[in-house]
Amino acid sequence: MPSKLDQLKAMTVVVADTGDMAAIEAYRPTDCTTNPTLILKAAEMPAYQDHVAEAVRWAAGQGGDRAARIAAACDRLAVTFGAELTRRVPGRVSTEVDADLSFDTRATIEKARAIIAAYAARGVPRERILIKIAATWEGIRAAETLQKEGIDCNLTLLFSLVQAAAAAEAGAFLISPFVGRILDWYRKSTGQDYTAETDPGVLSVRRIYTYYKAHGLGTVVMGASFRNLGEIEALAGCDRLTIAPALLDQLAKDEGRLVRVLDPEAAARDAKPARIAVDEAAFRWALNEDAMATEKLAEGIRLFAADLAKLRALVGARLDA
Template identity: 45%
Template sequence: MNQLEQLKKYTKVVIDSGDIENITHYTPYDATTNPSLVLKAIQMKKYEYLLQKSINYAKKKGGLKNQIVTNATDKIIVSIGAEILKKIPGVVSSEVDSRLSFNTEKSIKKAKKLISLYEVEFGIDRSRILIKLASTWECIQAAKKLEQEGIHCNLTLLFSFAQARACAESKVFLISPFVGRISDWYSINYSSNKYRSSLDPGVQSVKKIYEYYKKHDYKTIIMGASFRNIKQVLSLSGCDCLTISPELLSILQAKNKLITKKLFIPKKIYAKPIKKLSHSEFLWLHNQDPMAVEKLSQGIRQFGTDQYLLEEIVTKNM
């Protein structure tokens, strides 16, 4: 068995890609997208038809120019997700505009709009969709409300333990801790040397969350994300899910070296309820982690920029 096949025995493998043709080659169960991946995909010649169909759909709905652009970009996101779902048995994650990351009500409204597009335009049940939201306090509260209405959420751009705690306490369906981006920050700020996989800060962050969730019997799924190398991936073998880029999946598929399970559910479970974080406690604890503060802010800005670029492409093609 190659390493990808072995990894699938311990962990649900998810592909991190907007390229629909990549999906079937690696036979993942689920798939994730984000604004950067959608932007990259929609600029490929083979997906021009999705761009034009989305623009035509938005024009038909009518409205002012900015409304048409917004409707077209939402349709693009959902169209790519719908195409991906034809290739996988599980779920796809589609992201809410990151510029709404500090507005609970607008995030909820956008999430419901994306779900409606999936259900009405493509006949896809909401059970096959995860709504991606940045792990801000406002979006965690949005996810809490959406979960109560049967809309499952994937809280992304997760860097601090405070974010992980707040998500679990709000009964969010799934979180995506960003392994590679955490390690990048420590490499830049503390050492020019590469961390060993066992001491990799990104890997250690996910391990800490995994142990805490399992010890306290939280049901929120942990999906390690944003990997930079194979060592990081294999160090988290046994995690609930891992979302992996096509480039790293290709390497795993080409190697046959034996891998072992690294994460295990602890035997002792602590059922005693934990006092939930208040808004101010969350902000203080998150603020105590300079890496998390910087990377969350940076990630939101970058996804916001990609959303603007997607809108520019739509505008030019209208």
């Protein structure tokens, strides 16, 4: 029997959640996602020191003050990794806008345009790139503008149905609901453990998937942030799933039968969820009423911003040397 990874690929687009080139080549996903945490990890690996050195050398010749040169080097490093990844996957590569811009619509738009321009300078067309943006109200509005310009967006740090509904109404190409981080919050909050079928993160993605299919919304649902194989198997059939190398390895070694759980035709036929209002007031109120989503969104932005700060410190030290 084929491995569970091969079975999953037959029903879901498998995306690698890593910046490690070796892992990409080993598991041959269709797409790849990165974020500040993954870029930081890759930048600290011996195999990628040439990439770091090149970005620092390039930034040293740029204008602006030290902070501007550090930021330029970090942007170049992210695009360097992304461009390498486009040569290793046939589909899309996600590159993230700085987390500290999560509440600034205009700055997010400008950064996204600069990222796309940097890829274009390397011969990578925008059709190969997804711009990752935190699913704040401001981030969703930025995605709305970018999508109209033909720049496809991946709205990340998504923990609630109202975020998903607003993202779809804005025309976002893709959303990344975070399964494992939702589970983390409920484990800590309730002191309980959960099976794959009761996992709050799994149930959240299933609700979003059903809502999209029932209302004919074209935004892609890509489950992310998995803690175990059970979560992945419980979402088999989802549009896309982005999976870390350790879990890809487990899937590749498991030859058990994988059952399809999510099916677009069944969801569209059987489900009748109400359409959600997505104006700013309703969005902010619904998010405020969801303690888990509010806390995990804020925490996720802080964590990505902290790792971006570490990356800037690493680059700054090299720039000063």
